[in-house]
Amino acid sequence: MGNHDIQKVAIVGAGIFGLSLAISLCKRGHNVTVFDQHQYDKTGYQPSDDNPQLVASVDHNKIFRASYGTKLHYQRLALESREAWIAINKELRDADDGADDLFVPCGMLRVQPTASLSLLEQETLANMTRDGLRDTQFVEGSSEDRERAAERGWTEKLLEFPIPDDSDRRSFEAVLDSLAGFTRCHRGCAYFHSVAEKAGVVFRFGPQQGCFDSLIEEQVNGGKRAVGLRTKDGQAHDADVVVIAAGSFSTQLLPDLSYHLESSAGSVATFKIDKADAQLWDKYSPEKFPVITWKSAPRGKDGRDTGSVYVLPRTPEGFVKIGYRGVKFTNFRPAPDGTPFTQDGKWSIPLPPSEFQSLPSFSADAIREFVAIFLPEFKDVPFYSTKLCWYTDSLDNSFLIDYVPTYADKSVFVCSGGSGHGAKFMPVLGEHAADVFENGDASTTPMRPFWRWREDVPRRNGLQEGPDGPRNIGEKTV
Numbered sequence: 001m002g003n004h005d006i007q008k009v010a011i012v013g014a015g016i017f018g019l020s021l022a023i024s025l026c027k028r029g030h031n032v033t034v035f036d037q038h039q040y041d042k043t044g045y046q047p048s049d050d051n052p053q054l055v056a057s058v059d060h061n062k063i064f065r066a067s068y069g070t071k072l073h074y075q076r077l078a079l080e081s082r083e084a085w086i087a088i089n090k091e092l093r094d095a096d097d098g099a100d101d102l103f104v105p106c107g108m109l110r111v112q113p114t115a116s117l118s119l120l121e122q123e124t125l126a127n128m129t130r131d132g133l134r135d136t137q138f139v140e141g142s143s144e145d146r147e148r149a150a151e152r153g154w155t156e157k158l159l160e161f162p163i164p165d166d167s168d169r170r171s172f173e174a175v176l177d178s179l180a181g182f183t184r185c186h187r188g189c190a191y192f193h194s195v196a197e198k199a200g201v202v203f204r205f206g207p208q209q210g211c212f213d214s215l216i217e218e219q220v221n222g223g224k225r226a227v228g229l230r231t232k233d234g235q236a237h238d239a240d241v242v243v244i245a246a247g248s249f250s251t252q253l254l255p256d257l258s259y260h261l262e263s264s265a266g267s268v269a270t271f272k273i274d275k276a277d278a279q280l281w282d283k284y285s286p287e288k289f290p291v292i293t294w295k296s297a298p299r300g301k302d303g304r305d306t307g308s309v310y311v312l313p314r315t316p317e318g319f320v321k322i323g324y325r326g327v328k329f330t331n332f333r334p335a336p337d338g339t340p341f342t343q344d345g346k347w348s349i350p351l352p353p354s355e356f357q358s359l360p361s362f363s364a365d366a367i368r369e370f371v372a373i374f375l376p377e378f379k380d381v382p383f384y385s386t387k388l389c390w391y392t393d394s395l396d397n398s399f400l401i402d403y404v405p406t407y408a409d410k411s412v413f414v415c416s417g418g419s420g421h422g423a424k425f426m427p428v429l430g431e432h433a434a435d436v437f438e439n440g441d442a443s444t445t446p447m448r449p450f451w452r453w454r455e456d457v458p459r460r461n462g463l464q465e466g467p468d469g470p471r472n473i474g475e476k477t478v
Ligand SMILES: Cc1cc2nc3c(=O)[nH]c(=O)nc-3n(C[C@H](O)[C@H](O)[C@H](O)COP(=O)(O)OP(=O)(O)OC[C@H]3O[C@@H](n4cnc5c(N)ncnc54)[C@H](O)[C@@H]3O)c2cc1C
Pocket: 012, 013, 014, 015, 016, 017, 018, 035, 036, 037, 038, 055, 056, 057, 058, 062, 063, 064, 210, 211, 212, 213, 245, 246, 247, 248, 249, 253, 266, 267, 268, 323, 389, 390, 391, 392, 415, 416, 417, 418, 419, 420, 421, 422, 423, 424, 425
């Protein structure tokens, strides 16, 4: 059973998840209003230079990859999205010859922890083989692959990095993924914002009239049903369905999501290249430099990796962004009374913006180690900026897109849980989510079983750790 007849939908959050769903619902005939506390408009999705990542979606760039280990469903969704990004690039270029691409297929070098292929890498290559894509991957240590890379013009990006202090003077094994690259995330948001407006989506932005304050509920048959939402300016907005798509703030807006979702921080640092420095400008351009990811250590026995660092080619403004995602830091704080799921009465939520400008030494050191190996020119250069950027982790790393069963009559829907890999799906996420919105269990999207409300699934993906876990930079239990 689904929601084919719904006319009035209020979506909270104009990030990637909210925008993408809004467009698809509007195209299906629903009457959609999107609320956001930020003052976005076509030019408003701007990461400021000094404060590049207040909202996960409003960022210079995010990695696009279709390599997903054993998760074939995400591999296929990523490839569907890749086609859509390429079509958007073409549309923009057809309209304006000089338009910047929103998706840049610059390739991604997956540098291994050692001189040989990791288990995850072997799984990824096996799945690429199964889907007929193996020839798009070039293993550095394979002469056959290197030849194919040369034929296809990828040799320049098959970079070699010597293992520091290796007595045999070996290099890290690496695989160049020619399907991968990055999306220009904030420009993507601006593009989809204008698509949404053209499709008829109404936007309400700003810290008063756009900011969600509370759900408006009524009692039905012993349960509760949402009939709209109230914004900070006190205005009531009636709706048949309220969609929570507020990223890492989602649990605070709707504590019913607290079992499924947790906010955690990724560490991000930037350098800035001056255009006058022609050698560096050229070397780190997307034309010459791939995305690089490196796991400094193999996965632990529990399957988690603790040493993952990545860098993207410089932006048109000259920013080189490096991210550390080996440890995503939690910030446990007392949860409000009545929160359905807490750990020692606490939950992890984003720090206030004033407190997330500096990095924990653990991640700053990991980034510095990475820089010394992969970006040697910046070894002794101070970071231009540092920031914690907030993920919305789900209990199993899959998104959470479904009706919230604690509300009757399918009156509340959640579209969140990006878990650090949602940005790449922007052009196609909404269609799959709208299928779930309209058709529930009868939807045809292969993502339905993965995105469903799933209280029966144990909390993993780090969500089992709680305030006493090693990642907590908030309040420990005393
Ligand atoms: C450090 C980091 C690195 C990442 N790297 C990648 C990557 O390389 N590749 C990739 O594909 N994905 C990546 N991701 C994931 C991707 O960025 C997210 O999945 C995606 O941006 C989530 O979008 P969203 O719309 O769910 O949330 P958000 O982008 O957080 O947007 C939520 C919106 O809700 C609004 N909001 C919040 N509270 C309220 C309120 N009370 N009232 C009104 N509006 C409100 C916010 O203002 C915001 O605009 C990364 C994420 C992080 C944090």
